[in-house]
Amino acid sequence: MSAMAELFPIELTVNGRRRSLEVAVHHSLLDVLRDDLELTGTKECCLVGECGACTVAMNGQIVDSCLVLAVEADGAEITTVEGLAAGGRLSPLQQAFLDTGAVQCGFCTPGQLVAAADLLARNPRPSVPEIEEGLAGNLCRCGCYVQITEAVLAAAREADR
């Protein structure tokens, strides 16, 4: 790739806000979110789609934003961790993460939350094995997995009330 990379205009709707920008053709959606839009809640770790730290929702599907070229996301609706708290209020899932102790260092948390919100949207009453399988692509080195599962269960119960 050249340092003088070709720029390509794209439009994204990020957390409900329309953004027009010019991106280098080889830059990932993660690069653009973090560097161009300064939405640094989405985290960079492995860059090979294994750790899940960069998980965002794209047109209602979760993706590893490190594996999606920004130009591929042209026209897409993107939800990042910054878009989960509606009107400045924590979502029940975010609150459950705090209450159950699902957050230690917090670096994997944005990806965990986006993936868990997607899981609950597709399966509002998941079982423990379904949660563990659904979130297997999101690594947590602090080892909060049990508490993350508890948080997802708690959020599902909250939504049922």
Next chain:
Amino acid sequence: MSTDRVGASPNRVGGVGRVTGAQRYAADIKLADALQVKLVCLPVARGRIVSIDSSAALAVPGVRFVMTAADLPQPVPRFGPQFTDRPVMAVGETKYHGEPVAAVAAETKDAAEEGARLVRVDYEALRPIVTLADALAPGADLVQDASIRPRDPLAGTNVLREHRFGWGDVDATPADLVVENSYTFPIVTHFAIEPHVFMAAPDGDGIAVWSSIQHPYWLQRILAGVLDLPLSRVRVFAPDPGGGFGGKQHAKYEPLVAFLALLTGRPCRLVLSLEQTFQAVRRTCTEVHVRTGLMSDGTLAFVDVKADYNIGAYADIADRVVGKGSYPAAGPYRVPAVRIVSRSVLSHTTPATAMRGFGNPQVNWAVESNLDEGARALGIDRRDIRLRNVARTGDTLNPVDTRCDGEWDQAVRRAAEMIGWDTPAPPGHGRGIALGFKSGPTTGLSQSTVRLLSDGSALVYAGTSDMGQGARTVWAQIVATELGVPLERITTVSGDTAVVPYDQQTSASRSTVLMGNAVLRACQDVQAKVRAMAARLHGVPEEQITVERGIVRLPDREVAIVDVVKPGLGRMAGEIVGNGMARKDAEPDHPLQGSAAFFEFNCTAVEATVDEETGDITLHKYATVSDVGKAINPLQVRMQDEGAAIQGLGHTLMEHYIYDDEGRIRNLGAIDYRIPTSMDLPLELHSDVIENADGPGPYGAKGMSEGALISAAAAVAGAVRDATGIVIRDLPLSPERVWRALQERSAR
């Protein structure tokens, strides 16, 4: 009980930022006009640098500077927490794969990357020393030139240090049974999800540095030394790390980035990839030979340990890991005679550093597994042999060290009970049990300031790095308890050496004890000033007033602290400032230069099955119980304990580096190096704590967070042995290794 105070589990301080994405980790901080940095390294571990040609790189639009060792002061400055051995960049010869030989600074990441690809380095590949056997072979090449080891009698060898500990006379101590075996522990890496980040910018006559560091004040001293600046001109910003686990304790590429910033006059920013982080930090790997002497009733007669640790190319803190990690090798037991000989051995591999457990998991795995074999040979239950030998409160362990400081047998009984140890195991199920043991900090110094402001809100300054353990929450709970300030009116301040008082380090599970006491004393200093203020305000002698737990007790009534402070400060406002300090001085004649501030103690009990077809281990029940003295925040204690257990399952079941002949890590990165996921958990994982308020920290707290990792491997291996009859003495217990052992068993 208030939900703010000590003993409750309020939501984590900083938690909202972590669930909304607002938390700023080091890589999330943008410095205006910053240059982006990429490192250049050789494709081999050990290469003699013949020449470096930067001209093509400098021709890339946007590339501003290519730094090599020639741009640095000569001789190139070296640094390290224990030995001054690591150069800012490779000098003459690279010592490990990934060691930088040049650094490219450019206007964009793309330009820096392209520049880094175009730096042409001519080098001669040399045969690297990778294994302990290579390093210790007669006539082996020296990893470190003798010139950087002045006055060192071992400088002509690859042994950096040899440590000898012990008491009694092992050779003269009779035993009914001697069990003798060798065990290995692989190289594993921290794999913090936040890769390491280093930034620096010229700052007036000095330098400002941002780093994902655990020990900002130690880094400040290292930088001041390398750059020849006074401490007051070196400002370290240390945003809360996204996981550290020991890998972020000590300086790595901060000096390199600082020189780049000074040479370019601009902020410079280096973010390591996960692969580069693998090349920058790892745990020591270890070969341990154990002789365990037992009497026929299961009483320990002696423990005799030889442990060689492969520490890599530069010492970092790894030689201290070797000493402090092998020193408690005899475990939490009463043992009449102990001999420990451990060596830190250099090689052309990534410099090893601290990692959760600090050298203890490697030796514990061997010694606890060997005790199991002794118990089996004697026909004694593996829990009972531990209960027979484990020290009781006040018992002597090492005669020159702290005595047993907990009711450890309670943890052993509790963990065993949690997996139903006394009930028959289901068919095919096996059980294991192991004790984790570690000396706490041997020295320490933490200082804190608490400011009680005129509206009754408070600021607490504490230089501990909150990397997930929840330090900020603990400080806020102490302030809430002592000063009666609600948590939502307390702000914790850390991560800036120009603002926050000194803290020696965030390691060895020390912070709740040492910084906790400093915060507590700062609160008590505030209380003393409130008392004087109340005396003046109410015309009562100070001796008739007490202040505790947020309350001012006057002879005729009680008032809240805030109701003294507001009128006491009056219209000009102001504030009450309290300072606190906790220190544990070195003891020069002690074998570790300091006795343990406390011991970490854990018992892990496991029930497992093994798939005979695949070698895959299923953990059905997993119980971890730690002696914590007092759980200041029980939920955070649970998270640390269970998190340590899961991290321990990494080196137990799956994690290890694989090297090739050139000294390169073959399984570099997240695809080929697996850590536990949500699919690798025990089917049931439970933790519990023993609380007897018998620790030296606030309210009787002890340090915790490493113990559950230390005992994981021996407990799991014991369960595998119990279920299948196979004995494996090498970690990890990967399906392949277990399957092969099952095949060998069948062939017998």
